[in-house]
Amino acid sequence: MQSSDSLRELLIEFFDLPGSTPVEEITQPAISKWDSLAMVQLITELQNRFTIEFDLEEIQALRSYQEIRDTLARKGVLSV
Amino acid sequence: MSLFDWIGHFPELQRHAIVEAVETASLGKVRHALRLLKELSPEQRGRPFTIELLSTYNLEPILPPIELALSCIPSQAQLQLAPLNDIEGHVTRNSVAQACDGRVIIWRVEELLPEALYPFSNGFPEQLSTRTEEVVSRVHRLVKLHEAHTPATPLFLSTIALPVHFSNPLFASQHAAALCGAVAHINRAIYDIATQRSGVYVFDICRWAALEGKLHADALLDFVARQPLSGRGQVAFALFLARCLRPLLIPARKVLAVDLDDTLWGGVVGEDGLENLKLGHDFPGNVHLRIQRELLELRNRGILLVLLSKNNEADARQPFDSLPDMLLKWEDFALHKVNWKPKHENLREAAQELGLGLDSFVFVDDSDYEREQMRQLIPEVLILNSSSDPLHILNCLWTTDAFDSLTITEEDRRRHDDYRVRADRDVRAHGNDLEEFLRSLQMEATIEELGPANMERAVAMIGKTNQFNLTTKRHSRAQVQAILSAPGSIGLALRLRDKFGDQGIVAILVAMRSTQDGTLVVDSFLVSCRALGRGVEDALWAALVERANEAGIHKVFAEYLPTPKNGIVANLYDRFGLQRLEHNPSSTRYVLEKIEVQPPPGWIHLTKNKKGNAKQ
Numbered sequence: 143m144q145s146s147d148s149l150r151e152l153l154i155e156f157f158d159l160p161g162s163t164p165v166e167e168i169t170q171p172a173i174s175k176w177d178s179l180a181m182v183q184l185i186t187e188l189q190n191r192f193t194i195e196f197d198l199e200e201i202q203a204l205r206s207y208q209e210i211r212d213t214l215a216r217k218g219v220l221s222v
Numbered sequence: 223m224s225l226f227d228w229i230g231h232f233p234e235l236q237r238h239a240i241v242e243a244v245e246t247a248s249l250g251k252v253r254h255a256l257r258l259l260k261e262l263s264p265e266q267r268g269r270p271f272t273i274e275l276l277s278t279y280n281l282e283p284i285l286p287p288i289e290l291a292l293s294c295i296p297s298q299a300q301l302q303l304a305p306l307n308d309i310e311g312h313v314t315r316n317s318v319a320q321a322c323d324g325r326v327i328i329w330r331v332e333e334l335l336p337e338a339l340y341p342f343s344n345g346f347p348e349q350l351s352t353r354t355e356e357v358v359s360r361v362h363r364l365v366k367l368h369e370a371h372t373p374a375t376p377l378f379l380s381t382i383a384l385p386v387h388f389s390n391p392l393f394a395s396q397h398a399a400a401l402c403g404a405v406a407h408i409n410r411a412i413y414d415i416a417t418q419r420s421g422v423y424v425f426d427i428c429r430w431a432a433l434e435g436k437l438h439a440d441a442l443l444d445f446v447a448r449q450p451l452s453g454r455g456q457v458a459f460a461l462f463l464a465r466c467l468r469p470l471l472i473p474a475r476k477v478l479a480v481d482l483d484d485t486l487w488g489g490v491v492g493e494d495g496l497e498n499l500k501l502g503h504d505f506p507g508n509v510h511l512r513i514q515r516e517l518l519e520l521r522n523r524g525i526l527l528v529l530l531s532k533n534n535e536a537d538a539r540q541p542f543d544s545l546p547d548m549l550l551k552w553e554d555f556a557l558h559k560v561n562w563k564p565k566h567e568n569l570r571e572a573a574q575e576l577g578l579g580l581d582s583f584v585f586v587d588d589s590d591y592e593r594e595q596m597r598q599l600i601p602e603v604l605i606l607n608s609s610s611d612p613l614h615i616l617n618c619l620w621t622t623d624a625f626d627s628l629t630i631t632e633e634d635r636r637r638h639d640d641y642r643v644r645a646d647r648d649v650r651a652h653g654n655d656l657e658e659f660l661r662s663l664q665m666e667a668t669i670e671e672l673g674p675a676n677m678e679r680a681v682a683m684i685g686k687t688n689q690f691n692l693t694t695k696r697h698s699r700a701q702v703q704a705i706l707s708a709p710g711s712i713g714l715a716l717r718l719r720d721k722f723g724d725q726g727i728v729a730i731l732v733a734m735r736s737t738q739d740g741t742l743v744v745d746s747f748l749v750s751c752r753a754l755g756r757g758v759e760d761a762l763w764a765a766l767v768e769r770a771n772e773a774g775i776h777k778v779f780a781e782y783l784p785t786p787k788n789g790i791v792a793n794l795y796d797r798f799g800l801q802r803l804e805h806n807p808s809s810t811r812y813v814l815e816k817i818e819v820q821p822p823p824g825w826i827h828l829t830k831n832k833k834g835n836a837k838q
Contacts (some may be wrong), residue, residue: 158253179282190453191451196442
C-alpha cells in the first residue's frame with residue numbers, strides 16, 4: 143500500500159507544481175492546467191500507478207487531492 | 223526492440239529519465255524526460271522530425287508518450303495532431319504549406335465501420351458487405367487525395383485492429399461479411415495499396431494489437447475520452463509507432479558479423495570434434511538451426527554476413543563441408559575472417575574490404591569477452607546479444623530493429639551475390655583461365671519448353687533484351703503464342719542455377735517450322751545480360767539442334783539483324799559453324815545444313831526437362 147505522501151508527489155510531478163504546494167491547494171479550480179484533457183490523463187496515471195480500475199462513480203470524485211485520497215483509500219490502495 | 227540502443231549516446235541523466243518514464247509509464251515522468259531532452263544540444267537530440275497524426279479517435283492524451291518515443295529515435299520530434307476524425311478534410315486543406323516528414327493515419331472499426339460491431343442491426347450480410355466495400359473505396363480515395371496534395375510526404379496507413387470489446391465473437395469469424403472478415407478485407411486493401419504505391423507504408427496496428435491489444439485496452443477511458451489505451455498501453459503503442467517511423471531517419475545496418483562456435487552450432491568444433499556438435503532438428507540443436515535460418519533469411523534480403531571466428535580455417539570449414547544439417551553454406555558469408563587475430567581487427571579489415579562504415583555492422587558472439595572487447599574498441603558496432611544463451615541470441619535476432627527498413631528492393635536482394643561475384647572476379651583475375659572460373663560457378667541448366675509457366679518471363683525478356691539479341695523482335699505474348707501454335711515450332715527457355723542460387727530463366731530461343739519445306743527458321747534468340755559470357759547460348763543452341771535432329775529437320779535458317787546495341791552477337795552464328803547466305807548492312811542470313819548435335823559446354827551441367835512445362 144502506498145502513502146498519501148506518494149499521492150502528493152504524484153500530483154506535484156503530474157501538474158508540475160512547486161514542491162512546497164500545500165495539499166489543500168491541489169484542486170481542479172486552483173490549477174489552470176487541470177482541464178478535461180488533464181483529467182483523462184490523470185485517471186490514466188492513477189490507474190497505472192495504483193494498478194486499479196475506477197468505476198463510473200469513482201471518476202466523478204477525483205477533483206482534488208482530498209477527493210482522490212479518499213477514493214484511493216476506499217479502494218484500499220492508499221493508507222491515510 | 224532495443225530502445226536502449228537508440229538512446230545509447232544520450233547523457234546518463236536523460237537516459238535514466240527515459241528508462242524510468244518507459245518502465246513506469248507515468249505521464250509525469252514522461253514529461254520530465256521530455257524536458258530533460260530539450261536541454262540537450264540539437265546535435266545530441268537528432269534531426270528535426272515533424273510527424274502529423276490523423277486519427278478517428280482521440281490521440282491527444284497520448285501525445286506526450288508518442289513525442290518521447292520519437293525523441294528517442296533520436297530526433298527533435300514535433301507532433302501535429304489533426305482535428306479529431308476529420309481525416310479527408312485535413313488532408314485536403316493541408317497541402318504543401320505544412321511540410322512534414324511523415325503523415326500517419328490511425329483508424330479503427332469503432333469509427334470506420336461501426337456497423338460491423340452490430341451486423342444484425344445493419345443489414346448483414348449484403349448491406350454490411352456494401353459498407354465494407356465503401357470503406358475500402360474510402361481508403362483508396364484518401365490515398366489519392368494525399369498524393370494530390372502532399373505527394374512528397376510519406377504516408378503511413380494504419381491497419382484496423384480487431385476490437386477488444388464486442389459481443390457474439392464466435393459468429394464474428396464464421397462469415398466473410400461479419401466483423402473479422404470485414405476487418406481482414408479492409409486490411410488486405412491497405413496492404414495492397416502499400417505494395418503498389420511508393421511512399422505509402424503500413425503502420426500495422428493490427429499486428430501490435432494481436433500481440434498486446436487486450437492487455438492494454440481500457441474501456442473506461444474509451445467511454446470517458448474516446449481514447450482506448452491504458453497508461454502502459456500508450457507507452458507500448460508509442461514505441462511501436464516510433465519503430466515504424468524510425469527508418470525514415472535511421473538507415474538499416476548492412477552487415478552482421480557472426481561467430482561460429484556455440485552460435486551457428488552448439489559446441490566448439492576444434493575442441494569437441496565434428497560428431498559432437500549440436501545442430502539439427504532435436505533440442506538443443508534445433509535452436510542453432512533456427513539461428514541459421516534467421517541468418518540465411520537476413521542474407522537473402524540483403525544483409526551481408528561476415529564470419530568472425532577464432533579457429534583454424536580447416537576446422538571451421540569442416541561442419542560446412544560435412545555436417546548434414548548445416549543450412550548456411552560457406553559461400554553465404556561475404557567474407558570469412560577465420561584466424562587467431564583479435565575480432566575487432568578482423569572487423570575493421572572486413573569494413574575496409576566491403577567498403578562500409580563501422581556503424582553498418584552488427585555483431586553477435588556468445589563470448590562475453592569478445593562482446594565487451596568489441597564494445598570498448600569499436601563503439602560504432604551494435605552488439606546484438608547480451609548473453610551466451612542461444613535462445614537469447616535467437617530472440618535478439620527476432621526482435622532487433624537494426625535491420626529495419628520499410629522497403630526491400632531487388633538490389634538489396636542481390637547485394638550478397640554482387641559482393642560474392644566481386645570476390646570471385648578477384649579470384650578470376652588471379653586464377654589461370656576463364657574455364658576454371660566458369661567451372662567454379664557450378665552452373666546447372668535446365669531446358670524448358672515455352673509454355674504457360676514461363677511465358678510471362680519469356681515475353682518480358684523478348685520485350686527488353688538489347689545486347690544479346692539476334693533479331694530484337696519485340697513480340698507480344700499473343701505473337702509468341704501464335705508462332706508456337708504452328709505445328710513443329712520450337713520454343714525453348716533455359717533456366718540457370720549456379721552456386722549463388724537460382725538465376726531463373728536467362729535465355730530464350732523461338733524457331734518456326736516452315737509449312738512449305740519443313741525447314742526451321744530461328745525467329746528470336748536472346749540471353750539476359752545477367753548471364754552473358756557464361757556459355758548458356760551454346761547450351762541452348764545445342765538443345766535446339768538436338769530437337770531439330772530428332773524431328774528429322776535438315777535445314778535451320780537463322781539471321782542476325784544488327785542494332786546499335788547488339789554488336790556482341792554479330793558473329794555468333796559464324797562461331798556456331800553456320801554458313802553465311804547473305805550479308806548486307808541490315809541483316810546477315812545463315813543456314814545450318816548438316817545437322818550435327820554439338821555437346822553443350824563442359825562447365826554447364828545440363829538437366830533435361832526437369833519440369834514438364836510442355837506447350838498446351
